[in-house]
Amino acid sequence: MSYSRNELKAGRNQFRPIRQTLLLCLLVTAVAGCAAVPLEQASSLSSYESLAPVKSRFRKANYMVLADDVKVAKTVYVEPTKVSDMAAPSIKKSSDRALVANMVSRGLCVGVSDRFQVVDKREEADLIVHATITRIVPTNPTAAGVSTAAALGATIAQSSVPVPRIPLGLGGLSVEGEAMTRDGKQVAALVWAKGANFVTTSARVSQVGDAYSLAESFGNDFSKMLITGKTPYKGLPKLPSGQKIVSSLGGKPKYRACEKFGRSPFLMDAVASQIGAPPSWTDKSAPEQIYTSVPEPTLSSLKWGSAAGVNKGNYVQSRQ
Numbered sequence: 001m002s003y004s005r006n007e008l009k010a011g012r013n014q015f016r017p018i019r020q021t022l023l024l025c026l027l028v029t030a031v032a033g034c035a036a037v038p039l040e041q042a043s044s045l046s047s048y049e050s051l052a053p054v055k056s057r058f059r060k061a062n063y064m065v066l067a068d069d070v071k072v073a074k075t076v077y078v079e080p081t082k083v084s085d086m087a088a089p090s091i092k093k094s095s096d097r098a099l100v101a102n103m104v105s106r107g108l109c110v111g112v113s114d115r116f117q118v119v120d121k122r123e124e125a126d127l128i129v130h131a132t133i134t135r136i137v138p139t140n141p142t143a144a145g146v147s148t149a150a151a152l153g154a155t156i157a158q159s160s161v162p163v164p165r166i167p168l169g170l171g172g173l174s175v176e177g178e179a180m181t182r183d184g185k186q187v188a189a190l191v192w193a194k195g196a197n198f199v200t201t202s203a204r205v206s207q208v209g210d211a212y213s214l215a216e217s218f219g220n221d222f223s224k225m226l227i228t229g230k231t232p233y234k235g236l237p238k239l240p241s242g243q244k245i246v247s248s249l250g251g252k253p254k255y256r257a258c259e260k261f262g263r264s265p266f267l268m269d270a271v272a273s274q275i276g277a278p279p280s281w282t283d284k285s286a287p288e289q290i291y292t293s294v295p296e297p298t299l300s301s302l303k304w305g306s307a308a309g310v311n312k313g314n315y316v317q318s319r320q
Helices: 005-030 067-072 096-113 139-157 209-228 242-248 256-261 266-274 303-307
Strands: 053-056 061-067 076-077 127-137 172-181 184-196 306-313 315-318
Touching: 061 209, 067 184, 076 096, 076 303, 096 127, 096 172, 096 209, 096 242, 096 256, 127 184, 127 209, 172 209, 303 315
Parallel strands: 076 127
Antiparallel strands: 053 061, 061 184, 127 172, 172 184, 306 315
């Protein structure tokens, strides 16, 4: 039995909605599949005792927040994010580690600006916020390159079917942070981990491609917890504030203190991510000397203590 060309075309069109529905179901299911990243502790928090686990499909987290204490605070100082000794070896370039750390700091600074005034000096702040990267799961640059090539090929061919990323070599990020009062009382803390998703996270040919993409999420989650005084993982998502939109587009931050973390490269980075370019191509704002993990401080290094602070995580951090 033979069919005409028109009959075959009509048959294909009949089953097209079914194919599209199956594809949509596959993509929705795939969103839950991401790189496995464990929660890590780097002993950078003053206490881990009161942390409560969070149930979330897309991230792992333990948190605590003292609502009454954070609600009376008005000013915040954001310290540059550190990279722990156990996280540093996984990434070859110290400049890449600095890039991810700076992205965490920028996300924190812009996020808390929604309610708090961000100040330049610790002594002027009601709350001091600091974060430490505890693990960076490196992205496999080769797998990311293949994924990018496939996606670009589909674009050139004008395919209507989206090409998901190859679910191999996905990266991830673990961070912990806390907010403390000037007298050293812990009022909020978050131990957090998130892995890249092969549907929603763009592939970038860099060891920190995924970690960089995920870094801002920690800042968003922590700042939301600090602003609301409760878990950031309940309730419906809200539209970003005006100042956050301006900052995300590369505009001037609400407070001058956030300028030390640089501005978002937005447009250039959006284009770069579509072709799989490393984030270092577009984001040049990370001061490497602040974020690079270094060995245990020596006697000679302690002589310039007025220009550095020694953290109990066994690394030195230059102060702004």
